[in-house]
Amino acid sequence: MDQALQIIARGPRDQAEAAAVAIDSDPALEGATYSILEEDEDRGVWRIDAYPTSDEEAEALQAALAPFGLKVSTEALADADWLAMALSGLPPVRAGRFFVYGAHDRGRAPPSTVNLRIEAGAAFGTGHHGTTVGCLLAYDALLKARRFERVLDVGCGTGVLGIAAARTGSKAVVGTDIDRVSVRIARENAALNRADARFVHASGLGHPQVRAQAPYDLVFANILAGPLIMLARDIHGALKPGGLAILSGLLRSQERRVLAAYLSKGYRLRSRLHRDAWATLVVQRL
Structure with missing residues (x-):
């Protein structure tokens, strides 16, 4: 092109x-x-x-x-660094207790929030997208009742969700992505935020570092509807009985199909959140 x-x-x-x-x-x-x-x-x-x-x-x-x-x-589109230009104009995002910002807003982080500095680079997940915000809001609601010692972030992108877990007390956090650049960026963001979270290049849940920390108390999967459906059984196997999964990356129009796949694999719906055209589901392994 x-x-x-x-x-x-x-x-x-x-x-x-x-x-x-x-x-x-x-x-x-x-x-x-x-x-x-x-x-x-x-x-x-x-x-x-x-x-x-x-x-x-x-x-x-x-x-x-x-x-x-x-x-x-x-x-x-004229030749330009469109990503850098877009990020320079993005405002910080507040999602419950979490405040997500970039380098251009480092002076605006409140003292009363969990502040996450996320630099996107070429990875998805600055915190502005409806699916990322939905996951953070769902996680914030869950944290009001309990903590999650072991957390898996499937399709980590920038690592924002795994980093949020590490910054709120999770002892073992592993993130995966099929894109090597995203894994590199997630690791850089973890270092920026002094978050003890590990990110690995992997497709599926078979990576040795993923298996080593299983079973998990919580799984984030902010990907797409098709992969969410395909991973329903594998996520079930990675969770402890009673463990929770926060699922997003799906449109409201895809919600019933994704939820049906999880209910059929031994989950129950705990809650759902809609933001713009996007849906976030919280399901629990029975």
């Missing part, structure tokens, strides 16, 4: 969410980067922004969006 592109699709919420499901379900778009958000509440307009990295991915995204009646446009 000679020129960086942004594909923008606008329309009603149900059509935008259906298009997002189509993107998530397309094997050719497994690694595609996109966001979905409410652009105009008064007019009921939702927006998908997608950033293809190849001509083939751009064509696949256009094909996935076409059936849903959205107004689709394509814009060329």
Whole structure:
């Protein structure tokens, strides 16, 4: 791809969410980067922004969006460090007791919160996305009743969830990601926050460091609906009886399908949280 592109699709919420499901379900778009958000509440307009990295991915995204009646446009992006520019304008995020910020906001961290300095680099999870905030809010609610000694963070991204666990008293925290860059960034963030959390490059839950700390009191899995469903049995095996899993990375429209997979594998629903188009589920191993 000679020129960086942004594909923008606008329309009603149900059509935008259906298009997002189509993107998530397309094997050719497994690694595609996109966001979905409410652009105009008064007019009921939702927006998908997608950033293809190849001509083939751009064509696949256009094909996935076409059936849903959205107004689709394509814009060329000028050469720039878009990630750095975006992060420089991101405000800090408050999620319950947690305050997530970047280097540009280091002077704004309150003394009364658990302050997490998270630098994204090329990894997902600055704390601004609805799924990350949902996980932090769900975890904050759980912490009001108990602590979790052993925590696993599946698909750790920047490591923010595992670091949050380590900073709130968890004695053994392990995070995994299929992306080596994310693992490196998570380790750097753990060092920045003086958090005793280990992050390893792994697909699935078979890594020796993951097995060594099992069974876990709590598992974070902020990934995608398809992998969440596929990992339902493995997460069950990694949890202690009565252990909890915080599941996110799924749209509200995908919630029933993901929950059904977990209920069928021996979990019960403890709570759910909705933020924008996203859902976070807290389930407990029976």
